[in-house]
Amino acid sequence: MERVKANGLGMKLSDAEWQWDRKKLTLYFTADKRVDFRNLVRDLASLFRTRIELKQIGVRDEAKRLDGIGRCGRQYCSASWLPELRPVNLGVAKDQRLSLNPSQISGACGRLMCCLRYEHEFYVQSRKRFPKEGKIVVTSLGEEKVVSVDIFRERITLRGVEGEVRLVTLPEFKKETEELTGVGAVVTNGDEEENGAEGIAPDEISPDLLYTAEHPVFVPPANGFPPRKPTGYTPGEGAAREGEASAKRRRGRRGGRRGRGNDEPNSPGGQ
Numbered sequence: 001m002e003r004v005k006a007n008g009l010g011m012k013l014s015d016a017e018w019q020w021d022r023k024k025l026t027l028y029f030t031a032d033k034r035v036d037f038r039n040l041v042r043d044l045a046s047l048f049r050t051r052i053e054l055k056q057i058g059v060r061d062e063a064k065r066l067d068g069i070g071r072c073g074r075q076y077c078s079a080s081w082l083p084e085l086r087p088v089n090l091g092v093a094k095d096q097r098l099s100l101n102p103s104q105i106s107g108a109c110g111r112l113m114c115c116l117r118y119e120h121e122f123y124v125q126s127r128k129r130f131p132k133e134g135k136i137v138v139t140s141l142g143e144e145k146v147v148s149v150d151i152f153r154e155r156i157t158l159r160g161v162e163g164e165v166r167l168v169t170l171p172e173f174k175k176e177t178e179e180l181t182g183v184g185a186v187v188t189n190g191d192e193e194e195n196g197a198e199g200i201a202p203d204e205i206s207p208d209l210l211y212t213a214e215h216p217v218f219v220p221p222a223n224g225f226p227p228r229k230p231t232g233y234t235p236g237e238g239a240a241r242e243g244e245a246s247a248k249r250r251r252g253r254r255g256g257r258r259g260r261g262n263d264e265p266n267s268p269g270g271q
Contacts, residue, residue, distance in 0.1 A: 003043050011035045014062045024051040030062055060085045063109040070107060077114050088112040096123045126151040130170065139176045141166075 001013055011031040018025055025048055029035075037054055044052045057065075064078040064085065078085055093105050093116055107113040130149040131137055137144055137158070144158040147165065154170040168176075 003040055003047070007037075007040050007043070009035055009037060009040060011037070011056075014057065015065050022050060024053060026053045026055060028055050028057050028062070028065065030059055031056060058085075059109040059111060060114070063107065068108055070113075072115075076108070077118075082114055082118070085114065086117050088114065088117045092116045092120045095120060123151070130156065131173075137177065138180055139173070140180070 004011060011029045013027060013029045015028045041052045060078060063076055067079040068076055070076055093100060098105055105112055131146045133146050133148055135146050137146060141160060144160050147157040147159050149156050156168050156173050159165045
């Protein structure tokens, strides 16, 4: 530290570590800007008679190396079990409804506490089970506004239209809303106005109701297989149509033979 002050460098030494054979001395430091420590390395090499290596680390890594007791009364998470030190932004604190005062949500390193990062997923998943704060919901007492939610005690604070405030648990809230959504529910389909079946479920509509001119539906056969012929199709009409089609095919074949070779005396080939 004396050599750092003598060279007038804006850096803070955090830790020093000897190699086992004492052939290298590693110094860890923090700094806000880039530091030119070439003169410092020469001074330290002549002082300790060994190889000198300086490593710049962040304030989180410094707290991890030095270790200590956090504001929760326990050992630093970074020094005890946290494998990776990820950056923490202020948006994580907002999602957890914490105070945005830096002095209250910062750790010993002066940055936002690491626990805000790995606890964030729990808050996000837990809040999905609750209605959003400020949303208007319909309960057994009418329309109420969600004032706040408590994800740990599973409680919801509601405020009615007249200003009365009440506290309900999450199971009670879900029960009220489910009962209201289940009453008066009518199963409808997209063709209510056309076929005149108001409030009738699709499974309950009679087959005769669907076989209309506006909605031509194939007549289901007795064996239950998919039908192939439309309503109004009679066997006589089918036989007549098939006979006409076969006659046209036969005339076409005979006509083709007349134009071939020497079959006809009036053809060019017969002459």
